Amino acid sequence: MQDLSLHLLDIIENSVRAGASLVKILIDVDEKKDTLIFKIIDNGSGMDPETLNNALNPFYTSKTSRKKKIGLGISLFKQITELCEGSLHVESELGKGTNLEATFKKSHIDRMPIGSLADTLIGSLIGHSETDFYLKITHNTLKQSFEYEFDTRLLKEELGDIPLTYPDVIQYIIEDVNNGIKNTKMGEI
Amino acid sequence: MKTLADLKKIREKAQKDMKLRNTGSRFKIVVGMGTSGIAMGAREVMKTFLDEISTRQLVDVIVSQTGEKGLSSMEPVVDVIEDGKEIITYGNMNPERVKKVVSEHIVNGQPVADFIISRD
Numbered sequence: 491m492q493d494l495s496l497h498l499l500d501i502i503e504n505s506v507r508a509g510a511s512l513v514k515i516l517i518d519v520d521e522k523k524d525t526l527i528f529k530i531i532d533n534g535s536g537m538d539p540e541t542l543n544n545a546l547n548p549f550y551t552s553k554t555s556r557k558k559k560i561g562l563g564i565s566l567f568k569q570i571t572e573l574c575e576g577s578l579h580v581e582s583e584l585g586k587g588t589n590l591e592a593t594f595k596k597s598h599i600d601r602m603p604i605g606s607l608a609d610t611l612i613g614s615l616i617g618h619s620e621t622d623f624y625l626k627i628t629h630n631t632l633k634q635s636f637e638y639e640f641d642t643r644l645l646k647e648e649l650g651d652i653p654l655t656y657p658d659v660i661q662y663i664i665e666d667v668n669n670g671i672k673n674t675k676m677g678e679i
Numbered sequence: 680m681k682t683l684a685d686l687k688k689i690r691e692k693a694q695k696d697m698k699l700r701n702t703g704s705r706f707k708i709v710v711g712m713g714t715s716g717i718a719m720g721a722r723e724v725m726k727t728f729l730d731e732i733s734t735r736q737l738v739d740v741i742v743s744q745t746g747e748k749g750l751s752s753m754e755p756v757v758d759v760i761e762d763g764k765e766i767i768t769y770g771n772m773n774p775e776r777v778k779k780v781v782s783e784h785i786v787n788g789q790p791v792a793d794f795i796i797s798r799d
Contacts, residue, residue: 491717496718499717499722500717503744566714610722612726612729613712613725613729613744617742619743645686648687649689651697652689652690652697653741655740655741656689656696657732657733657736657737658693659693660729660733662689664733
């Protein structure tokens with residue numbers, strides 16, 4: 491995977507497959523601290539200590555339906571954080587959910603570009619309409635602070651029984667998320 | 680910038696549409712979004728479906744994402760499920776192929792034989 495937002499998508503998919511009804515995606519860039527942090531917090535099925543220990547092993551998967559017992563997602567993400575002096579931490583509790591935090595040194599020469607964050611977020615929000623998403627982007631530059639929030643719970647409340655895949659709703663989400671990313675200067679990272 | 684008033688307009692228009700059609704969704708599109716699918720371009724496939732649905736105003740199509748389907752060598756993989764018909768699975772999808780599937784299968788009802796990898 492050639493950009494960070496593809497890894498983010500893979501982690502979001504894990505949360506949805508864990509049965510989460512709410513996934514919080516928090517993205518924080520701090521130019522002074524030179525950090526880029528992704529937090530993905532879900533209220534899915536969570537992992538017991540043994541599964542959590544195994545989660546960072548590329549030769550393990552929790553998906554019992556698989557013939558191929560290899561789950562690369564989280565271990566790949568960990569590897570790319572460590573390549574640029576960052577780290578990945580996962581906390582999880584069975585029945586309560588999982589919190590994943592990936593930290594990157596923003597200026598590191600080996601840090602992947604963030605890529606199309608908008609496409610990752612738009613696809614997830616609309617493609618998992620049964621799951622609620624709360625998104626918050628914070629970007630502190632040396633001079634200014636930018637912030638963007640999107641909450642599908644509020645959107646669904648306004649829409650009533652209109653599905654998120656209704657054409658004009660898709661257009662609304664595409665425009666809102668793209669504007670949010672543009673206004674927080676995330677496209678330049 | 681879109682506002683709550685825009686959302687209200689969308690809701691009113693959609694409610695009128697739904698009343699007129701008086702039916703649910705005719706097509707369900709499911710894009711495989713496992714790790715190998717993502718690495719092979721499933722995100723761009725999903726985005727192209729959303730763009731096409733929005734641009735063509737396809738009000739009776741829903742699109743969703745799912746995990747891996749065990750067809751890693753043919754990722755990105757997409758199921759097209761039409762009410763009362765067999766499930767058609769397309770493989771090795773990319774944005775250009777998505778546009779062809781939308782135009783020929785979803786809009787005109789003719790599955791694109793060249794891209795089909797299984798029928799259920």
